[in-house]
Amino acid sequence: MAERRTDSVWLEEVAGHKDAVVVPVWRTHNLIDDLTGKPKAIGLSMGSISDIVDDTSHLVFLGYRGQVPYFTIDLSHMDEPSELPPLKGSGQFTDIRNIGLDLPKEDGGLLAYSRAIAQWHKTHKFCSRCGSPTVPRDGGHMRQCTNPDCNTQHFPRTDMAVIMLVSSGDKIVMGRKKDWAEDRFSILAGFVEPGETLEGAVAREVMEEVGIPVTNINYHSSQPWPFPSNLMLGFFAEAESEEINIQDDELAEARWFSREELIDEAREYAQKPHSVSIARRLISEWALGTGF
Ligand SMILES: [Zn+2]
Numbered sequence: 188m189a190e191r192r193t194d195s196v197w198l199e200e201v202a203g204h205k206d207a208v209v210v211p212v213w214r215t216h217n218l219i220d221d222l223t224g225k226p227k228a229i230g231l232s233m234g235s236i237s238d239i240v241d242d243t244s245h246l247v248f249l250g251y252r253g254q255v256p257y258f259t260i261d262l263s264h265m266d267e268p269s270e271l272p273p274l275k276g277s278g279q280f281t282d283i284r285n286i287g288l289d290l291p292k293e294d295g296g297l298l299a300y301s302r303a304i305a306q307w308h309k310t311h312k313f314c315s316r317c318g319s320p321t322v323p324r325d326g327g328h329m330r331q332c333t334n335p336d337c338n339t340q341h342f343p344r345t346d347m348a349v350i351m352l353v354s355s356g357d358k359i360v361m362g363r364k365k366d367w368a369e370d371r372f373s374i375l376a377g378f379v380e381p382g383e384t385l386e387g388a389v390a391r392e393v394m395e396e397v398g399i400p401v402t403n404i405n406y407h408s409s410q411p412w413p414f415p416s417n418l419m420l421g422f423f424a425e426a427e428s429e430e431i432n433i434q435d436d437e438l439a440e441a442r443w444f445s446r447e448e449l450i451d452e453a454r455e456y457a458q459k460p461h462s463v464s465i466a467r468r469l470i471s472e473w474a475l476g477t478g479f
Contacts, residue, residue, distance in 0.1 A: 188250045192326035198248055201256045207233045208255055209246070210297060212305040213262045215415075216280035217298040218269070226286045228294040235273035236260060247304050247327030249297070259301035259327075261308060284414055288462050296411070303413035304328075307343040310415075314339055345418050349388045350376035352469040353401055355426040355443070359473060360397060362433075362441035372444070373466050376419070389422050397441045398432030401425060407472075410465035421465045423473065449474040 191197055201207065208230035211218050218229040237243060240260065249257040262268045269280055283290070283298050290298065304327065311330050314321050319334035321341060332339040352374045353360045361372035377392035379385060386404045393401050401424040410419045431441050453474035456463045463471070 188248070189328070192248055192328055193324075198326050201248065202233065202243075202246065202258065204233075204256050206255050207258060208252075209233060209236045209258045209260055210249070210301045211236070211260055211262050211268065211274075212301050213265070213268055213280045215282065215302060215306060217283050217302055218274070218278050219281040219283075219286065220278040221281070221286075222278070226281070226289050227291055228298050229278045230257070231273065231277075233258075238273050239265075239268065239271050245308070245323060245327070247301075247308070247323070249300055249304075252293070252297070257297065259305060261305040263305075263309065288464065299411045299413040303345075303411070303416050304343055306413070306415045311341055314341070343416070345416055347379040347385070347388075348376060348412065348417050348419050349379060349385055349392060349422060350374060350419050350465055350469070351389045351393065351401075351404070351422040351424050352473050353393055353397075353399065353424050353426050354473060355429050358443040358445045359449075359470070360399065360426065360431065360441060361444055362396060362435075362438045364437050365439045367439070372442075374469060376466075379420075385420055385422070389424055393424065393426075394434075396433070396435040396438055398434050399430070400427040402427055407469060408465065419465050421469050423469065446474050 210228060210230050219226050220229050246258045246260050249259055268274055283302060287295055308323065308327065312321060313319065314332035314334065314337060316339045317332060317334050317337040319332050319337060321330035321332050324331045328343065330341045359374065361374055363372050375393055375396050377388065379388040389404050390401055393399055403425040405423050407421040407423055409421060412419045429443065433441055449470055453471040456467045456471035457475055460468060
């Protein structure tokens with residue numbers, strides 16, 4: 188509904204919709220129903236939100252799910268909102284970083300969206316140009332500087348990161364960070380720098396981390412990573428050398444893994460493609476030969 192959210196009269200009508208749902212965020216955590224062992228998002232009615240929040244001007248309009256308008260609100264200023272009557276017993280505020288892959292697919296997207304935008308509001312209360320306070324506009328999708336001489340509009344931002352599966356024939360390279368368990372390895376990843384193409388970022392990151400030049404860099408798919416506001420872009424790339432030369436202080440080790448070593452895991456991931464991270468998805472598709 189991006190095309191309508193600049194219309195404040197329409198937005199007010201939508202907020203008054205009898206079925207409008209508010210997905211609350213509290214200190215980067217989302218309200219989750221985990222009583223059944225299968226976590227899912229909890230949406231509250233607009234009425235129960237007005238019972239606990241005096242000022243609803245910070246509601247952010249997310250969009251429609253079917254015929255139902257969805258909003259989010261940040262309750263971080265409250266001590267323990269889950270103890271308040273409308274919320275008590277309904278669920279727990281939980282970090283979706285820990286449970287995101289167990290959520291129903293639609294809930295994962297919804298909660299990632301609400302968390303990311305709540306976090307953006309929290310960290311953009313002042314204009315980065317002149318330092319004056321900013322106020323939310325357009326249903327919470329823009330913040331405007333209150334200094335009339337400046338008036339700058341600020342929009343939510345997403346920082347891009349690349350994650351790449353680097354292969355050489357029948358094996359791929361994976362690294363282990365210093366603070367990871369001894370047996371935890373993953374494919375390489377890093378942030379895109381200003382002025383860089385995505386392919387340039389892939390090549391640079393692989394060189395920076397393991398000293399290997401790569402070629403045939405091909406985009407595969409993406410995954411939002413709202414911790415706080417990243418988008419992971421997944422690539423396949425081919426190594427031009429197999430000599431690993433760790434250049435990155437954060438990496439404890441890196442080594443080549445054969446298809447044989449990865450095939451059992453890959454088959455497992457292929458059973459539940461929506462329940463694995465983009466790293467696992469790339470590994471699975473490569474090992475099973477379905478990723479090209
Ligand atoms: Zn300003």
